[in-house]
Amino acid sequence: MSLLVGVNHVAVLTGNLDRFIDFYHGVFDLDVVFSETTPAFRHAILRTGPHSWLHPAEVVGNPHSAALPAMFDRGHLDHLALTAESPEAFETLRARLVACGASDGTVEDLGAFHAVWFTDPDGMRVELIVIVDAELRDVHEPRPLADSAA
Template structure:
């Protein structure tokens, strides 16, 4: 019996929900499924793709930390998004480069190619294109990752 069908949502905090929604709409063609204002908090469910919801809470008092290096960000280091295809991977890279949210460096880790981006609140994301038919077990050690030139 399969017990889970994926991750339902990831909760994020933001001081500016409208800005965050604009970013995810522009880049990922996301849509807001629900937007609620109550007392001192606003919540929006941002649908960024199949089974991928950002549950974004706007809190005026939230203090966004400065961008920090990988593995020095606390318990939630980054969020990885699956591109729907290699073409979608390239399109997302292009969109994120156009707005300065990524340097566009693509890394081949074996079963996937990926690039990193930073959203308006400093949360790092990765976009991955999973190579068809290549299993996770072929993942390379970081010392063997390769930079790929897509330009």
């Protein structure tokens, strides 16, 4: 039994806090629960679940606010994965990501998960996941899902 109940928050540097908030609120309906401007930086907290948040921070002139595109060459934190509440929510979010040009909508079958990748306004590659087997049986390398035409 784990002594943890999940990930509390992920802090992400952004080049434009308002753009970040607009994207994640607009696509995922995330509520902004905190926002502050200090002399050194601006930051906010967006609720992703009952006990989890995204914590974007805008630091003027910070060279790390734009993401690198190549997987496993992005630095200490390679990517973020968000979990959809249900298969229906996954399809709604996938359609929104395609509509705003953040994803081509291709769904990968990972066995216990299905995933669609998108690029946020700062160029960060992010994965949207829906769990299809909570027991995590048959986790495997990504394969195209046959019926995922966008």
